[in-house]
Amino acid sequence: MKDLFTVMEFTIKETIKRKSFIISMLIIIGIIIIGFNVPNIIEAFSKSSDDEKAKILIVDEENIFGKELIKLDTDNEEYEYTITKEKTSQDEIKEKINNEEYNSCFIFKKEENTIKIDYVVNSLSMGESIPEDLLESFQTQYTAVQIQKAGITQEQLQAMFTQFDVNVIQTDENAASGNIFISMMISIALFFAIYFCAYQVSTSITTEKTSKIMETLVTSTSPRTIVLGKTLGIGIVGIAQVIIIVGVTVLSANLFLDAELLKTVFDMSSLTPVFYIATLAYFLLGYFMYAFLYALTGSMVTKPEDIQSANGPIAMIVMIGFYLAYFSMMNPASDINLFAAVFPFSSPFCMPLRILVGSAKTGEIVSSAAILIISIIIIAKISIKIYSSAILNTGTKMNFKSALKILKSKEN
Numbered sequence: 001m002k003d004l005f006t007v008m009e010f011t012i013k014e015t016i017k018r019k020s021f022i023i024s025m026l027i028i029i030g031i032i033i034i035g036f037n038v039p040n041i042i043e044a045f046s047k048s049s050d051d052e053k054a055k056i057l058i059v060d061e062e063n064i065f066g067k068e069l070i071k072l073d074t075d076n077e078e079y080e081y082t083i084t085k086e087k088t089s090q091d092e093i094k095e096k097i098n099n100e101e102y103n104s105c106f107i108f109k110k111e112e113n114t115i116k117i118d119y120v121v122n123s124l125s126m127g128e129s130i131p132e133d134l135l136e137s138f139q140t141q142y143t144a145v146q147i148q149k150a151g152i153t154q155e156q157l158q159a160m161f162t163q164f165d166v167n168v169i170q171t172d173e174n175a176a177s178g179n180i181f182i183s184m185m186i187s188i189a190l191f192f193a194i195y196f197c198a199y200q201v202s203t204s205i206t207t208e209k210t211s212k213i214m215e216t217l218v219t220s221t222s223p224r225t226i227v228l229g230k231t232l233g234i235g236i237v238g239i240a241q242v243i244i245i246v247g248v249t250v251l252s253a254n255l256f257l258d259a260e261l262l263k264t265v266f267d268m269s270s271l272t273p274v275f276y277i278a279t280l281a282y283f284l285l286g287y288f289m290y291a292f293l294y295a296l297t298g299s300m301v302t303k304p305e306d307i308q309s310a311n312g313p314i315a316m317i318v319m320i321g322f323y324l325a326y327f328s329m330m331n332p333a334s335d336i337n338l339f340a341a342v343f344p345f346s347s348p349f350c351m352p353l354r355i356l357v358g359s360a361k362t363g364e365i366v367s368s369a370a371i372l373i374i375s376i377i378i379i380a381k382i383s384i385k386i387y388s389s390a391i392l393n394t395g396t397k398m399n400f401k402s403a404l405k406i407l408k409s410k411e412n
Helices: 002-017 019-046 068-075 090-098 132-150 154-160 180-209 213-220 223-256 259-265 273-300 304-310 312-328 335-342 347-357 362-390 400-411
Strands: 054-059 079-084 104-111 114-121
Touching: 002 019, 002 180, 002 223, 019 223, 054 090, 090 104, 090 114, 104 132, 180 223, 180 273, 180 304, 180 312, 180 347, 223 273, 223 362, 273 304, 273 312, 273 347, 273 362, 304 312, 312 335, 312 347, 335 347, 335 362, 347 362
Parallel strands: 054 079, 054 104
Antiparallel strands: 104 114
């Protein structure tokens, strides 16, 4: 047990001291903070340098809006309106805009059953269009004029625009009842957390095989202790990474996102304590399964530059497992989603989400966890056997055919 803790401590120190680890963490934190600040950055650049209101000229020669346009001054703080009912030619308006007296101009004309709007502006950049908030405001003011002309009372108006409150009742007991968007986001987060944490195991083993460290470790402890110690050590670092990243994400979301947007898009009301426990449990189980697989590939190569090609098949398995879980979550009541929740290579990404949306039954959860634990034990035993034979191999790269021969010889 003492040797196990020694290997764990050594692995943790070596991992957090690496420049690649520190730089990657700083980059991830930076991306998260910048990502949540994108709306604020866009808003800052879209504003003029002196924060002046955009000057809008409104030409209503036919008095279409009556006195309602006066209310525009209080409707929007971004614009400064000048309203005229005098006949003004387009040439005059263009001259005023070119001379920067106004940023743009709206000319209203009534034609049969439609209101024609000429929007005059110096130029529209790519992707830019007529401000939607202004058009909505004009529509509101025009509707108010028509209601007033028709003599409709406030009570009648409310009756015309009665809101419908829809309550969905699903007859399928396995149907999803939670936030599917949150489910998808959590699935992606689990994939990246498990993948990048487990990947570090193979990198650590391969790097140390090319140094004198491995010879020292082998003479002082068993290969089984080394594999378990490294897996646990990197797992602890991985959990710390996840806690930091989640903490920065939650803090950034609360600091930089609009409260209403945060409440609507990131509705956490459906996240129960059971879900949090299940997510942590499946993260750890998923990590250990893929970590032992990566330990297997790490022990088979002799040079750090070969690790990427050796990890290719494992990366493919991770991707298949993730996509199976991700796309099947679009219909949590389907048989393929149930399969993804039980299949060991996809269950770490899928079962927590079935629990979240209320589709998972107790028997399914127990079966899924049991199959995953059994898979971890089998993969761990295989990895330790291969590692024991390949630990000091610094010559030819071992292939899967050679690994299979080692397993057969060990059994015999």
